[in-house]
Every structure is written in C-alpha cells, then in structure tokens.
Amino acid sequence: SEIPPIPAPLLDALLALEEPERSSKWLRCLFEEDKDEAITQIALWQAYQARFAHAVDNMGRPLLPAAEFIKNVSTTFAEKAAAQVQAGPVQKFIIKGIRLRDAPVDLTGRPYQKCLWTTPTPDGTGTRPCGAFFMEPAEMFTHIFSSHLRVPKAASPSPSPHTPSGEGAGEIAEPKTEGGKFTNDEGTYRCLWPGCTRFRNPIQIRPAQLAAHIKIHLPPPSPLGASAKQPSWVSPALTQSFSFLSTPVDERGDAAGIPLTAVLVLRNLARNLRRLGREEEEREDERENGGGRMVARYFGGVKGELWFVFAHNKSLASYLGDLLIAIAE
Ligand SMILES: [Zn+2]
C-alpha cells in the first residue's frame, strides 16, 4: 500500500527538526516494527522525498542522501529493521522488519483517526475511503462537513471584505473563511460513511440535523498520552455487545419509580379486564374465550413493545413477565 501523506500539523512539527532526527521521527510516525513484514527501499525513499523536498527549498534543511537515509531506517528501529536484497525474478531492495501503520501517530505516539468517507478513485472507476487523518473528532467533523458534504458557510461577518491589500492580506483571508460557521439552510445531502443505512440516499435535511447524524460515525478520540501498546494491525478480539434499557432501581437493584408503577398498573388492568370480560361472556354465554377477547382488544397492539421491554430491561423483566402472563392467560 502506498505511503500516505502525514497530517499537516505533524508535518509542520517535523519540518522544524534537523536531519537525521527529522527522517527518524517521520519513520516512527508512519511505521512500526513487524518482523514478518517489509517495504521496498524505493517506496520509502520516494515518500521521504515527496514529503520533504519542497520544504528544503523553503527552509534549507537538506535531505539525507539515499544511502544515509536507508541506513538511518535501521538505526531508527533499533536494528530491528534491516536493508536486504529480496531474490526473485526481479531483485527487490527492501527494508525487512517494519510495516506501515494503519494510521500515523503523532510525536507523542498518539494515533490519528482515519476519515472513511467513500470517495471516488482518481480515475473515477471505483471508490475508496477518503483516508485523511485527524486527531480530534471535531476536526474530522469539520472536514466531512466542508470537504465531503460541502455544507455552505455563512459569510464572514468581518466589516470590510476588501481591505486595501497590505502585506500578507491573502494569507489572513483564508483561515477566516475556513473558520466560518456552517449555515443551516436545508439542502440535499447524503451520508457516504461506509455501512451507513440512515441517509444513504439523498434527502432534504438541515445541516444541524445532519450534524447530529454524522457525529455517530466519528471514531472516539484516541486517549491522550496513551501510546499504542500493541501494534496497530492487531485488532481487538471480537466481542458481542448487548444493550439494555435502564430505568430507576432501588438500593437493592429492584425496579422502582414510575416505570415500575406503570407495569404494575398495566398488570392490574390486564387482570381486571380479564375478570370483566369473563363476566360479560358469561352473560353472553360464550365461555370458551375465558375473557381473553377483552384483554386482546386492549393489549394486542402493544404486545410487541411489551416483549421488547421484557427482553431489554433487566430490572423490569420479572414484573413484565407477570404482565405478559396476565395478558396471555
Ligand atoms: Zn474525508
């Protein structure tokens, strides 16, 4: 896989460093040790050049020569990475022992989060995840709203849009529009986060509503200061999660409050309806239903909901059991 560009703040931090520290830190941000993996020397060297060559023109910190750069890879990974020649039909010069991280880490080892928004490939024939990296969910949110959804921004309330251009006026204008607030005018939007089923098709929606939706997709921020203890490619064991509904409980964990009262009232209603129904049917001489018609008339429509609460609310389950029995008897 190709070596991705690193996030701009990280690049800025690296650009302030001298070689060989700069290339070492850059390697650490993008790669991790893995004795079974390898990367070609040419890919590494080209990525290094692509990232830093232009900065050299601006800041005058020359790149390492290729041979030194490759030697520095081994030094950086404490001799766990080694330059090798891979035999085969085509000889390959590789660095054995490192692999590309799933997402880069910053200089403190905190991993970035990747934007997974579905975007067209450059040749327009397919799609791929956006792949831009962000440290904070808020940054990714702004990125999705402006770059992917293109939600319009309110005109900057600055008093004079065309100040007589002094020095650097252009650079000042740019961040101002970037930081502007998004408008909340209804528009046609769709959500292209992978796996989204809510807004996959374009709909008319206000950006504020859309924002609430987009936020459910954003990955949680990576913990501060907790550098990844395990390699990024080790995914945590699959777990199955169940969600339960919680309502008030007393100090012994028993159901309490209005939810409990509501279930008890419903149970009494069901029992009394059955009794009433039975009396009515006795008069009409239709004993075979045992009063069940009346209960069914009132509770039939919400049976699904009652079973749902029975299954999802641990503290109310036994009371709902009584209610369901009263309905079913
Ligand atoms: Zn994106």
Ligand SMILES: [Zn+2]
């Ligand atoms: Zn979505």
